[in-house]
Amino acid sequence: MTSFLRSDRSKPVAVWLLVVAAFVLAMVIVGGATRLTDSGLSITEWKPVTGAIPPMSDQAWQAEFAKYREIPQYQQVNRGMTLAQFQSIYWWEWAHRFLGRLTGLVFFAPFVWFAVRREIPKRLTWRLVGIFVLGALQGAVGWWMVASGLSERVSVAPERLMAHLGLAFALLALLVWTALDAWAGGARQTLPSPWGRRAAWLLALIYFQILLGALVAGNDAGLLYNDWPMMGGRLVPEDYAATTLWGTLAHSQGAVQLHHRLIAYLVTGVAIAIGVSAWRSNYLHRESKLLGVAVAGVVTVQALLGVATLMLRAPLGLSIAHQLAAALVLALATAFAWRTRRI
Template sequence: MTSFLRSDRSRAVAVWLFAVAALVLAMIVVGGATRLTDSGLSITEWKPVTGAIPPLSDADWRQAFAEYQQIPQYQQVNRGMSLEAFKTIYWWEWSHRLLGRVVGLAFFVPFVIFAVRRQIPGRLYVRLALLFVLGGLQGLIGWWMVASGLSERVSVAPERLTVHLGLAFALLGALVWTGLDAWAGWARQTLPSPWGRRAVTLTLLIYVQILLGALVAGNDAGLVYNDFPLFAGKLFPDDYAAGGVWATIAHSQGAVQLHHRLFAYLLTVVAVVIGWSAWRSNYLAPESKLLAVATAGAVVFQAVLGIATLMARVPIGLGIAHQLVAAIALCLAVAFAWRVRRI
């Protein structure tokens, strides 16, 4: 029995997974800064290996700038941009892509070492392999997103941005859950209570709100209707409909902002009710109660931060903070959903 208890968990593997999760969180933050500075289209080619080397000479910089000058964003938005200004947006995008490569290496190299040393609990191999595949897919989706803004658009397609960001947050949550499993080992006994469903529901609601926020970001919808709680003094945005169901859901600035606001109200109420109920419960462990309250607190703070970000017309600092707190709220919800299932 002692051998089993030791073989189904590894604190070293858990620390590694938490470290990778921290890198993914950093990549989400840098990705947010890249979007807010309109830097994502500054590199017009996808070179997974050689792209890690930035321009090293004046000729290299002029070539990279010449390639950027061929796309609609430069021609319609940034015409006349100086080379020095281009270097600023280039470094943001290059840093984002470099961090993606670092995340891949930080996952793959320790995985091989732990596997060779047989330190990985056997039950986690399939899950870790899936995480590695999804991480590689994230790189492809990132380029698929960028490619949408290189020929006909001046920015990336909002739905592709949503897929890209959604997968990043899914990877973050999966890394946190798997790290907790590696740290604590297989659950010997689970709670036969409604709390597992409540915690998972809260986690899913937070994730859906993140996706709705990605549509707001992809449509620059935070730059319109900057009063609150109204929309330019009205209860409903004038430009809600956009010529079709999908066009409205994915491309209408008024619609995506309305949906994000309404879902925020729902999420905040649910989070507060669950947090309050968990705190008063005689059934939950103290750790579960604290995680429930922390998740509710993060959701409320995120709602207030979202209002401030909107009314300030999305300054870079507040925009980055809004995305960071969303990630923290999701991680807390994942930890709550994981912990509440255990005695």
């Protein structure tokens, strides 16, 4: 019996995965601040190993600044920027990339340690390998995103920002789910229940809303139509439609903001309905009920934060709080979906 339990669950592994999830959350927050301060294009090369060392001399700083002066963002937006001003945005991007490297190390080193000691539950081994591959892919996706703003654009492509942020939030959800699996062990019994499907659909809807939020951020769409609930005094913004369907869905500032608003209303209504229903359910355990109510509460707070952020034209502090709340919503919804599958 003891050997079965040792192979089926591991609380140290669960704690480690939650620590990695915290690092991913920090990456999301620093990445958001990097975007909001227009710092993401300050490092124009991808050097996974040597790039961990920042410029250490005046000559090295001048070399980095010279590379930045060659891209459209400097030439069209920041022409005349001083070296000191360049350094202020450079450090944001460097910190974001360094934190990414550190997150990889925080995952990989304990993974090897636990694997050598055979403390990783066997059913989770390949899932953890997959998470590591996705984490490594995230670095490549990040560079793919940055590269879109180095030649013809003055900012990164919104759809590439969506892919980069979407992968980060997917990793966060996978880490939380796997940590819960490691802590509790494999489910001994699952019973047919509509709650698992409801929670899964809510989780998918929340994730979709996060992707729409990334398009809003990528298009700087939060800087216009700052009235609410109308948009420029209209239900549908005047510049909603672009010349193509993809242009409307991914590049129209009015369209991406309207879509983000509409799905926010849907997510809020669905989350509150599920939270109330979960609390009244005679089928769910107390933990599931509390998680359902918590998701509804945090979604409501997030919706209010979103309105405030919009109406105040996306100040740095509120924007970061809005992104942090999105991560909390996703983590709670992940825990709720996990728990309802183990009734």
